Amino acid sequence: MQSSIVYLDYNATTPVDNRVLNKMLPYFSSQYANPSSPHLFGIEVLEQIECAQQDLAHLIGCGPSELIYTSGATEAINLALKGIENQNRRHIICASTEHTAVLDSCSFMEKNGYTVTYLPVSKDGVINLDLLKNSLRSDTLLVCIMLVNNETGVIQDIESIAGIVHRSSALLLCDATQAVGKIPIDVNKLGIDLMPLSAHKFCGPKGIGALYVNANVPRLTPLLHGGQQQGGIRSGTLNVPGIIALGEAANIAQKEMVIETEQIKSLRDYLESALLEIEDVFINGFSATRIHNTSNVCFPGVIAQQLILSLGNIAVSNGSACSAITNKPSHVLQAMGLENLYSLSSIRFSLGRFTTVDEISYTIETVKKLVNKLRQ
Structure with a gap:
């Protein structure tokens, strides 16, 4: 645990x-x-x-x-x-x-x-x-x-x-x-x-x-x-x-960017591939060129705010930190044509320099359990 x-x-x-x-x-x-x-x-x-x-x-x-x-x-x-x-x-x-x-x-x-x-x-x-x-x-x-x-x-x-x-x-x-x-x-x-x-x-x-x-x-x-x-x-x-x-x-970024990018992208891809195993889940912006550390994941049938609170010690967001407290649909996802219901079911996972594979494994396990529970 x-x-x-x-x-x-x-x-x-x-x-x-x-x-x-x-x-x-x-x-x-x-x-x-x-x-x-x-x-x-x-x-x-x-x-x-x-x-x-x-x-x-x-x-x-x-x-x-x-x-x-x-x-x-x-x-x-x-x-x-x-x-x-x-x-x-x-x-x-x-x-x-x-x-x-x-x-x-x-x-x-x-x-x-x-x-x-x-x-x-x-x-x-x-x-x-x-x-x-x-x-x-x-x-x-x-x-x-x-x-x-x-x-x-x-x-x-x-x-x-x-x-x-x-x-x-x-x-x-x-x-x-x-x-x-x-x-x-x-x-x-x-x-x-x-x-x-x-x-x-x-x-x-x-x-x-x-x-x-x-x-x-x-x-x-x-x-x-x-x-x-x-x-x-x-x-x-x-x-x-x-x-x-x-x-x-x-x-530091100049010296370590190449190796850091490889490490974070590997973790991000691991996270995405596992979360996409959940029924109906999809990645917002998946087909576009994206930076290696960010995944905006939609969990249909789940309210993002409920999932975020239920995650407890796992810190994620439902959008920009400057607007997340408003609990309104993301203007970014709306501009991309996403329905409000899906927008309100989307969570941003953003990884960084100190993210570990154990943390990602724990997150995958926890998210899968909670999504099934919240959908019920």
Whole structure:
């Protein structure tokens, strides 16, 4: 009998890797100087920030100067969408399956005079490239399409999307929060102009993230005003421990991504093949290209919330952590054409660095028993 927590909710947040924790701890105590200070103590800290910045830049294939540190991906998304203001281009395109941080920011832009087109997706959650092409206008400023969906793990063809977007002289905002540190990313090869990310999605701490801004993107209008940190685009004393941790998380991901991907994919495939043995069970987005750690599984005849509570020490989710408490059908699954009854019967399993085969075996056994019990 498994007594400890079996954590299969890595898309919501991840445990901090001990190597990351150990790297950041001195910056709370012995190396506490403000990196904006002119004395040697501050300069030493600034040098360490620059090293961490290089590690993150290396992970995503950009220049260190193209990174703006934020409190996380949500702030980065808000900065990108609200800071890119253009009086001559007042049209935004947004995929209907985006994270609520993007959708709510687009809604804000609508209230401020912008027109937003919400693109539907296929039943597997994929953007239709011809529909995207036909939705672009002469005044389109920005297209918002995420790399990896946080609920289903579906991966979009960002390189092809970027080519279409740039031919219309628009910019591409690609939310890569669920992709950074998990799959290889080269922002220049993919053609991404703006890309938010968050450390706590790949074994870093909460409260630190970044926005990649291509050097050719016009200067963003800041959300925060104060000092001139980060060129005045994001004022405020830098979160030194967080930045150091983000850099170390990026460094570890860069070195271990290949072997980690193989291990997690093997566990994910084991989980899926076993759960598909249950009558009528299916995987949402199964036919699409998906990231290796995520399975969104529908258990017809079972209410997902009941199953989640019944699982006890097994931590899973029924969708995005930002909206799971609403107990409403997932907007992502609805956009994919899934009936509300099936949407409310779907659970997301997301695996990560510290998931073990014993945990997956225990989860399979427990889920099978509970599904049969709840169906009765």
